[in-house]
Amino acid sequence: MELKQVILVRADLKMSKGKIAAQSAHASVECVMKAMKSKTKEKLVKEWRSEGMMKIVVKVSSEKELYKYMQEAKDQGMITSIITDAGHTFVAPGTVTCGCIGPVEIEEVDEITGELKIL
Amino acid sequence: MELKQVILVRADLKMSKGKIAAQSAHASVECVMKAMKSKTKEKLVKEWRSEGMMKIVVKVSSEKELYKYMQEAKDQGMITSIITDAGHTFVAPGTVTCGCIGPVEIEEVDEITGELKIL
Numbered sequence: 001m002e003l004k005q006v007i008l009v010r011a012d013l014k015m016s017k018g019k020i021a022a023q024s025a026h027a028s029v030e031c032v033m034k035a036m037k038s039k040t041k042e043k044l045v046k047e048w049r050s051e052g053m054m055k056i057v058v059k060v061s062s063e064k065e066l067y068k069y070m071q072e073a074k075d076q077g078m079i080t081s082i083i084t085d086a087g088h089t090f091v092a093p094g095t096v097t098c099g100c101i102g103p104v105e106i107e108e109v110d111e112i113t114g115e116l117k118i119l
Numbered sequence: 120m121e122l123k124q125v126i127l128v129r130a131d132l133k134m135s136k137g138k139i140a141a142q143s144a145h146a147s148v149e150c151v152m153k154a155m156k157s158k159t160k161e162k163l164v165k166e167w168r169s170e171g172m173m174k175i176v177v178k179v180s181s182e183k184e185l186y187k188y189m190q191e192a193k194d195q196g197m198i199t200s201i202i203t204d205a206g207h208t209f210v211a212p213g214t215v216t217c218g219c220i221g222p223v224e225i226e227e228v229d230e231i232t233g234e235l236k237i238l
Contacts, residue, residue, distance in 0.1 A: 007140065017136050018128075018176035018238030022141035025126065025147035025174055032148055033168060036155070049152060050207065055144055057137035086171065117135030 004054040005102040005111045006030060008066055011059035013091055020119070022096075023083050024057055025098035032080035035103070045052060046081055048103035058116035064095050071103040072112045120141035122166060123124055123173040124150060125232045129162035130178035132210055139217075139238070142202050143176055145220035154222070159199055177235035179230040182215050191231045193219040 008023045009015075035041035046056070060066045066082075073078050082099045085091050099119070101109055126143045128134075129149050132144070154160035167173070179185045185201070201218045204210050220228055 001160065005144075007144065009137075009140065016238070018178075020136055021126065021128065021140045021143035021176045022174040025124075025144040025176075026172055028144035028148050029151050029172060032151060036152055053145055055141040057140045057144075059137075074200060119135070119140065 001047060002054075002106045003051060003103040004056060004106050004109065005100055006109050007049070007055060007057045007098060008060050008113065009057060009098040009117065009119050010061075010063065010066055011098070011119065012061055013095065013097060015091065023085065023097040026083045027081050027098050028055065030083065031079050031100045031102060034081060035079045044103050046104065051069065057085045057119045058113060059101060059119045060116065066099055067111055068103070069113055070099045070114070073109070074110065076105045076112070078102060078109065121173075121225045122163060122170060122222040123175060123228065124145055124219055125218045125236065126174060126199060126217060127188055127232065128176060128217040128238050129180075129182065129215070131180055131238065132214065134210065134217060142204065142216040143175060145202045146200050146217050147174065149202065150198045150219045150221060151219060153200060154198045154230045163204050163222050170188050176238045178238045179235065181195050184197065185215065185218055188232055188235070189218045189220070192228070193229070195227065197223045197228065199228070
């Protein structure tokens with residue numbers, strides 16, 4: 001099985017590189033923490049880690065678009081996280097900045113997010 | 120206790136925003152996974168998560184500089200991770216791209232990385 005995490009970042013927010021990195025890390029860790037609560041999903045995390053923790057970061061153009069993909073992934077039973085920023089710096093408080101799907105089988109998630117462009 | 124993770128990214132590599140985000144997420148998750156292996160450190164992770172998983176992303180100017188800070192953190196018994204990229208895309212295989220320290224008490228880690236600039 002080949003697994004990956006897909007991190008979806010809102011490109012319309014004009015966040016700095018560092019901000020995007022921090023928000024993406026939030027989303028990725030949140031998915032891992034959620035997964036660790038279920039024995040089946042924990043196995044996925046361990047396997048993904050042993051494979052090198054593949055991650056790809058893609059862009060979405062709005063909050064609405066982000067939710068559309070996240071909902072599809074959720075409906076398929078995938079691990080998901082959505083990050084809302086406290087908004088101390090770049091964005092207004094409560095702004096949804098990014099989301100993460102997985103670890104999940106590459107083929108499965110590509111059916112949902114495969115069309116999105118790499119950030 | 121107020122905790123944070125500090126992610127140190129090599130600014131000399133000219134990585135794309137997406138690449139930096141993926142590498143930072145690697146580093147952050149790796150620290151979390153390492154921490155989960157120790158009861159004491161696991162507590163730190165849980166507390167940090169309940170506080171909102173504060174993360175800051177700072178820049179270093181070379182591999183040498185990155186190792187200097189990581190070593191100092193390690194010497195203090197902090198959780199650390201260093202990420203080496205498989206190099207399929209932007210950088211040569213085996214390139215060290217970034218590192219992560221923590222979660223750790225803000226004051227403690229600021230003594231080591233407080234002088235570094237935000238990415």
